[in-house]
Amino acid sequence: MSDKPIFMTFARSDVTNFVVLMIVAFAVIPLTVGSDYWYTSILIPWLCLALAAIGQQIVMGYTGQLALGAAGFMAAGAFACFNLELRVPGLPFAGSLLLSGVIAAAFGVLFGLPSLRVRGIYLMVATLASQFFIIWMIDKFGWFKNYDTSGIITAQDIEIFGRPFTSPVEMYLVVAVVVIVLTIPAINLTRGAVGRSWMAVRDMDIAAESMGISLLRTKLLAFAISAFYCGVAGALFAFTYLKSLEPVAFDIKLSFEILFMVILGGLGTINGAFIGAAFILLFPVVLNSLGNTYFHGMIDATIMSAIEQVVFGALIILFLIYEPLGMSKLWTNLRQRMFSRKRAGDARALRKPAG
């Protein structure tokens, strides 16, 4: 994604990207992908997790706050949505989603407070508290689960304008609309004044403050918006992917996975959230099928998952050392190389006087 602001020029590449995206998301995929497996096991979780990764990206990639606890905010969003659907009759699903995000954002502000005092690994530990606190709270007070004792609650069916959206394709469409609708403001924020203040705080907080930026407001805003994205993502994740609500689905492991998505995808990029989420999600699937085709089940499942973790760890370390901008940067480089001739042509055209 270029750093050209979307609003100054509506850069032509932005518009074409957007049109292509819309066609792929709402025409090509629904018309060509027939198997439910693709929707329920790949596309839906990918988009939900990418949305959560945008949240992680905002607080960590843009604002430089090493926060760990995205899954906690996802849980807050998921259970908020469940309760809103349960207790507020007539509230449209979009409203429930939005409010779930807002409720998660409130938790974000609360657990963002330590960032005003500590940073780095200490902040990571402090934000972990949010993870444990939110899960504990949901488990502790029966009200949140509507006094269900089985441990797993079934999510309500999604209904929009009285029409149920329950088939895999329908749920995919709901998720795709929400994710696209929320990704655009995220891009606007990160490319505009708000994003600049986040990045200024990330790169040199004392200088940012000396330029009139309030660290308190900037950091808490980042935590709030980050948690908002995680909250909505959590609600979608529960309602369209899990189709159930259970706190254990949002454990620390998921928080780490979202952290890794952002690191592998590329810190400080929105497309990195999507690339990272795709990678983390698909990697085990691909590895498994490779194992099955080439070794015909000779490799034990436990060994397979051990290999998976070793490769993950190695990749994360490699990216942190050699390419902190992650796969998003590799992708940009590749595209630049492929289109370098075309770009040179564009540049020549630009230099011609207008008219």
Place this chain on the structure above:
Amino acid sequence: MTQARNYPLGDPILEVSNISLRFGGVKAITDTSFKVLAHEIRAIIGPNGAGKSSLLNCINGVYKPQEGSIAFKGQVLDRISPNIVARKGISRTFQNLALFKRMSVLDNILVGRQLHMAANFLEVACQLPRARREERENRARCEEIVEFLEIGDIRHTPVAKLPYGLQKKVELGRALATEADVLLLDEPMAGMNVEEKREMCRFILKVNDEIGTTMVLIEHDMGVVMDISDNVVVLDYGKVIAEGPPAEVRSNQAVIDAYLGVAID
């Protein structure tokens, strides 16, 4: 500087009164007072460790002096943080570059415009008219600064990739972008060659002349100090040992002693 100035020296705009700053046992500044006049170019000189940077840090609120007070435009800046000081009209550069490394030159300078932008996050997220207008206007303003500093060809380069001298220029640009009444410049010319220093002096004088910005700058090169400053404050061991026009200060015995008898050229 004999010809009439667009902005002749005015009343005191910045008054430092009896400030003392300690770090544990280290006395960085001891009972220091001086006044800076509006539109003045004021140099602060003194040996390393004299407390010059600490003084600037006290003025813009990075450090909080244990004693004394600092008044800006007649209003005491009491224990307030740098962002509020910036909004009141004091901006600065840092001795050790403090740029936003991963951001482009233009984005760095745009951060200096942040305090002129009022659109809230929802307006920015949804690109409502005020956010768009502010972005457009402030970008245009930064382009002017980029032109002025003659760094147009690197405007989209991430600052970390630039050589030191250019980074210093970008930092000046970021401070200028705030349109502060007072600029605190901590060794803006350190590590520069003669050519670069001359250019920097030209920018500082031009800004002072054209928009009347008051400058408080720390500088070691006495030639530069003699050339551009109206008045000089000499610090040694956290105390003011001399103050006045550069020619006067240069021949002051206490100043010569502070520099260990090394004649100041």
